[in-house]
Amino acid sequence: MDSINPSSKRKDSLGLIIFIIVVLTAPLWGKLIGAGYPDLLQKFAIFGLFAIGYNILFGLTGYLSFGHAVFLGIGSYTAAWSFKLLSMNPVPAVIFAILLSGIFAAAIGYVSLRRTGIYFAILTLAFAQMGYNLAYSVLTPITNGETGLRVLRDDPRVLDNAFGVQIEGSPVGNFFGIEMTGYSGYYFCAIMLILGFYLAMRVFRSPFGMKLVAIKSNQTRMEYTGYNPRPYLLTAFVISGMYAGLAGALMVIVDPLAGAERMQWTASGEVVLMTILGGVGTLIGPLIGAVVIKYFENIFSAINDSSLQATFNFLPEWLENIVVTIVSPFVGDGWHMTLGVLFMIVIIFMPGGIMEAISRLTAWIKRMRE
Amino acid sequence: MDSILIQILNGLDKGGAYALIALGLTLVFGTLGVVNFAHGALFMLGAFVSVTVRNILTISKKVKDESITFFDAYKETPYLEIWWGDTGAMIIDYAVPISILVAIPVMLLIGLMMERGLIQYFYKRGDADQILVTFGLAIIIQEIIKANYGANPIPTPAPDIVAGSASIGAALGLGESLVYPWWRLIYLFFSVTIIGAVFAFLKYTTFGMVVRAGMHDRETVGLLGVNVEKAFTIVFGIAAVVAGLAGTMYTPILPPDYHMGMDFLVLSFVVVVVGGMGSLGGAVAAGFLLGILQSFASMNEVKSIIPGIDQIIIYLVAVIVLLVRPRGLMGKD
Numbered sequence: 162m163d164s165i166n167p168s169s170k171r172k173d174s175l176g177l178i179i180f181i182i183v184v185l186t187a188p189l190w191g192k193l194i195g196a197g198y199p200d201l202l203q204k205f206a207i208f209g210l211f212a213i214g215y216n217i218l219f220g221l222t223g224y225l226s227f228g229h230a231v232f233l234g235i236g237s238y239t240a241a242w243s244f245k246l247l248s249m250n251p252v253p254a255v256i257f258a259i260l261l262s263g264i265f266a267a268a269i270g271y272v273s274l275r276r277t278g279i280y281f282a283i284l285t286l287a288f289a290q291m292g293y294n295l296a297y298s299v300l301t302p303i304t305n306g307e308t309g310l311r312v313l314r315d316d317p318r319v320l321d322n323a324f325g326v327q328i329e330g331s332p333v334g335n336f337f338g339i340e341m342t343g344y345s346g347y348y349f350c351a352i353m354l355i356l357g358f359y360l361a362m363r364v365f366r367s368p369f370g371m372k373l374v375a376i377k378s379n380q381t382r383m384e385y386t387g388y389n390p391r392p393y394l395l396t397a398f399v400i401s402g403m404y405a406g407l408a409g410a411l412m413v414i415v416d417p418l419a420g421a422e423r424m425q426w427t428a429s430g431e432v433v434l435m436t437i438l439g440g441v442g443t444l445i446g447p448l449i450g451a452v453v454i455k456y457f458e459n460i461f462s463a464i465n466d467s468s469l470q471a472t473f474n475f476l477p478e479w480l481e482n483i484v485v486t487i488v489s490p491f492v493g494d495g496w497h498m499t500l501g502v503l504f505m506i507v508i509i510f511m512p513g514g515i516m517e518a519i520s521r522l523t524a525w526i527k528r529m530r531e
Numbered sequence: 532m533d534s535i536l537i538q539i540l541n542g543l544d545k546g547g548a549y550a551l552i553a554l555g556l557t558l559v560f561g562t563l564g565v566v567n568f569a570h571g572a573l574f575m576l577g578a579f580v581s582v583t584v585r586n587i588l589t590i591s592k593k594v595k596d597e598s599i600t601f602f603d604a605y606k607e608t609p610y611l612e613i614w615w616g617d618t619g620a621m622i623i624d625y626a627v628p629i630s631i632l633v634a635i636p637v638m639l640l641i642g643l644m645m646e647r648g649l650i651q652y653f654y655k656r657g658d659a660d661q662i663l664v665t666f667g668l669a670i671i672i673q674e675i676i677k678a679n680y681g682a683n684p685i686p687t688p689a690p691d692i693v694a695g696s697a698s699i700g701a702a703l704g705l706g707e708s709l710v711y712p713w714w715r716l717i718y719l720f721f722s723v724t725i726i727g728a729v730f731a732f733l734k735y736t737t738f739g740m741v742v743r744a745g746m747h748d749r750e751t752v753g754l755l756g757v758n759v760e761k762a763f764t765i766v767f768g769i770a771a772v773v774a775g776l777a778g779t780m781y782t783p784i785l786p787p788d789y790h791m792g793m794d795f796l797v798l799s800f801v802v803v804v805v806g807g808m809g810s811l812g813g814a815v816a817a818g819f820l821l822g823i824l825q826s827f828a829s830m831n832e833v834k835s836i837i838p839g840i841d842q843i844i845i846y847l848v849a850v851i852v853l854l855v856r857p858r859g860l861m862g863k864d
Contacts, residue, residue, distance in 0.1 A: 225659040272850050278658045279566045283800040290797045291846040299839025490678050498674035504667030508660055
């Protein structure tokens with residue numbers, strides 16, 4: 162728990178500067194690991210934000226929410242409607258998405274936080290399923306159901322018309338003249354990520370963050386010292402919901418399409434896995450988890466049977482066939498299977514995630530030196 | 532009056548499925564203290580036992596079709612029909628009832644394997660870990676089924692003799708128009724029987740007494756020299772069988788697909804919460820109650836007043852219950 166103790170300000174600023182440099186130079190070092198293209202980097206930043214926000218709730222307070230994907234969906238739909246009605250500028254889209262997901266988070270959180278532990282997880286899951294079902298059925302006029310909500314050329318866009326901004330070709334996000342595609346889209350996400358990370362750092366170091374940790378370690382004792390945990394929990398829930406809404410909005414900003422499938426329970430489960438894989442309750446862990454998962458998803462989904470055969474060509478034929486049959490359910494469409502296996506392995510063998518593995522490794526190296 | 536009765540009946544069979552799954556969830560939670568997110572997957576596996584049994588029974592070979600004389604035509608004929616003629620055809624027709632006999636040992640085995648192989652290592656870990664590891668397991672089971680059976684629902688018909696509808700209206704003297712599918716009626720009786728059997732088992736056997744005592748105070752029962760651990764393993768097996776049977780019997784009502792487990796699981800959790808966590812009677816009562824409520828909400832008259840209510844009624848009830856009566860309908864504090 163060293164990351165939560167109020168450490169020296171200088172160390173934090175140094176960490177933040179390194180973080181900013183790493184994020185801004187991502188297109189360069191991304192090339193080295195085969196991730197040097199904007200689509201994937203955007204995903205890193207977006208899901209990183211989602212996980213960082215989720216960690217403020219789950220990592221600090223220990224409340225396991227199983228329905229955070231619903232805020233992702235709300236953010237996406239809001240951003241898409243802001244594109245349709247107001248302007249292709251991402252700024253109002255981001256602002257409205259954060260506000261609206263915050264309002265929904267306040268409502269859902271208010272009800273869900275009346276219970277703890279398992280009940281809380283089930284309640285949030287129920288709310289997420291409710292949102293998902295509604296998006297597919299009654300709310301079709303708003304969500305456009307299974308087809309997904311598209312931003313069209315001849316949408317009203319009041320603000321754009323008022324300022325005489327013209328849309329040529331298919332509509333894409335437009336930040337005062339900069340089109341939100343490719344690397345400029347990534348840099349927009351990256352700036353949001355840096356802001357989100359900085360805010361999370363401030364939350365971690367603040368008295369408010371300390372109270373959240375107090376809830377995790379012993380809620381009863383905290384109540385005895387005279388604090389009512391509920392307002393702090395609700396605030397944490399709303400903050401993490403806003404992060405999710407922002408992530409959902411960014412998805413639409415770089416690719417103007419919102420679909421209900423990103424509200425499914427698997428999406429909620431994925432962000433939990435990212436957080437745990439990276440390291441629950443650490444600052445940078447969730448981002449690492451998100452990057453690792455999206456990176457491997459990208460690699461694994463692209464593999465098909467013929468490319469597998471090509472990879473294992475060097476083996477004798479009988480062995481090659483065996484290896485291909487074993488591996489093939491896990492790649493391509495079977496990525497979810499890999500995700501499930503990863504989920505179980507991480508929780509069974511390394512509940513502390515990558516960050517704990519790293520700190521154990523450094524401790525081990527230190528001991529070796531002495 | 533007729534339409535109300537038919538809605539109640541409609542709700543009861545779905546409620547039966549909810550009640551059976553919720554019963555298993557509550558049993559496992561009450562004894563082992565584990566929230567099993569893979570319980571829906573057990574329900575789904577039960578349904579696929581029925582699909583598999585049918586597939587095995589209808590293993591076919593190409594036989595020359597004698598009725599077509601212009602050219603050589605072949606049709607797929609199951610071996611059973613080739614060997615035993617009409618008897619064979621009848622066996623295939625009864626695939627779903629036969630799969631019940633298969634499902635009991637298969638699901639018991641799967642349940643015991645799950646408990647011994649995975650769940651037992653998680654008794655001492657926190658709620659979050661238990662939820663997450665069983666969640667991972669549920670994904671894996673689901674993906675295995677998807678890889679082997681495809682993503683589309685597989686129709687699994689009930690035996691011909693009960694394929695039609697029962698004219699309950701005539702039987703009760705309420706008019707001819709009131710009819711109800713035989714199989715749904717059978718499912719309702721089946722679920723009530725299973726629930727009754729589980730309750731009787733817990734109430735009237737020594738083993739059941741140990742389980743009830745263990746649910747109450749595990750440590751003391753252990754100190755009395757009873758092997759609680761072993762009893763609870765068996766409870767997990769029973770819960771798996773109950774969920775599996777609920778799935779097997781449900782296949783003629785809803786063609787099984789790989790994600791049916793999760794769909795039912797979320798609802799069943801809500802059922803458990805509404806009924807009161809740890810209360811077996813509450814789980815059963817809430818299961819039937821919510822099933823009926825859902826079926827009323829999907830009536831066109833209701834939907835025209837509040838659109839979409841059928842999609843969210845169960846969750847709404849859960850929210851209201853948790854706000855007004857947090858321990859659930861029958862739960863103890």
